[in-house]
Amino acid sequence: MQEITGLELSPKKVEYLKFLYKKGGMVRTTDISSQLKVDPSTSTKTIGELAHAGYVEHIPYRGVRLTEEGHAYAEFLVNRHNILSLMLSHYGLSAEGACQEVSRFESFVSRSAIETICGSMGHPTVGVCGEIRHTLCGIP
């Protein structure tokens, strides 16, 4: 997880991390499965993979929580989402439209592109989809 390109996770896994980040603290796997509309067994499996990769800590039958790295990474993921949504809203998409649209492709947009876009926007702190934090993002 050294060099963050922003492309390390699949779309689904990005959803998991963003959800965990927004929920905060310890989260039950069934909360995840009902939120992401998948079978509980699916969320358990995916969480296992995220745990293996170091993004989350999973205490079986108890819940899941972001690791320190996972939290920092998820913060980037949420920022990326918000920056891209803000960008699309500048081109006539509604807040919800932009948010939905971005959800489909965000996981394929690199961290370096986000940094460039964010810089060009003057590092906004308010998006159409949520606040934008400039702590980790790597954005000065």
Place this chain on the structure above:
Amino acid sequence: MQEITGLELSPKKVEYLKFLYKKGGMVRTTDISSQLKVDPSTSTKTIGELAHAGYVEHIPYRGVRLTEEGHAYAEFLVNRHNILSLMLSHYGLSAEGACQEVSRFESFVSRSAIETICGSMGHPTVGVCGEIRHTLCGIP
């Protein structure tokens, strides 16, 4: 292929169609495989799927060509690429950077979003990545 959402093809298949469109006319499967850097057997298989879906016509051992629908669809794909590249270039990305970046996520951006973005830009005809044709795109 009635209702075009822009999301009907996987990233790889989008690459195939864009390549076919740019090349024009009859194209050999080995041209495709060398361009997309995959084994010839892979391109043959993928072309088979695109043919099955009606985007291309494949004459075995002879070559591949876009169908009428495939051509119209590929035109949309190329326009989408060019519009998105142009958009990113407005946020500080270089022409090549934008092009590369867009190549990774373009296949997940809907036609309706593209129409909105394109309209908001005033239907530009010149991108950073190639011309933008407004014939089919559905863009008035």
Place this chain on the structure above:
DNA sequence: ATCTGATTTGGAGTGTATCCAAACAATTTG
């Protein structure tokens, strides 16, 4: 008519994502 190079077919493998049924743990209830 045969040889050569291009192309296709068949088979197998990878990675991600999914669900179902069965096993299991924790918590609640009697």
Place this chain on the structure above:
DNA sequence: CAAATTGTTTGGATACACTCCAAATCAGAT
């Protein structure tokens, strides 16, 4: 505290996109 209930995990199977390799096949040239 034991039993029943609820929530969670495991194991197994499937699907889909994409890949390559080896073997068969075809088209064109010698």
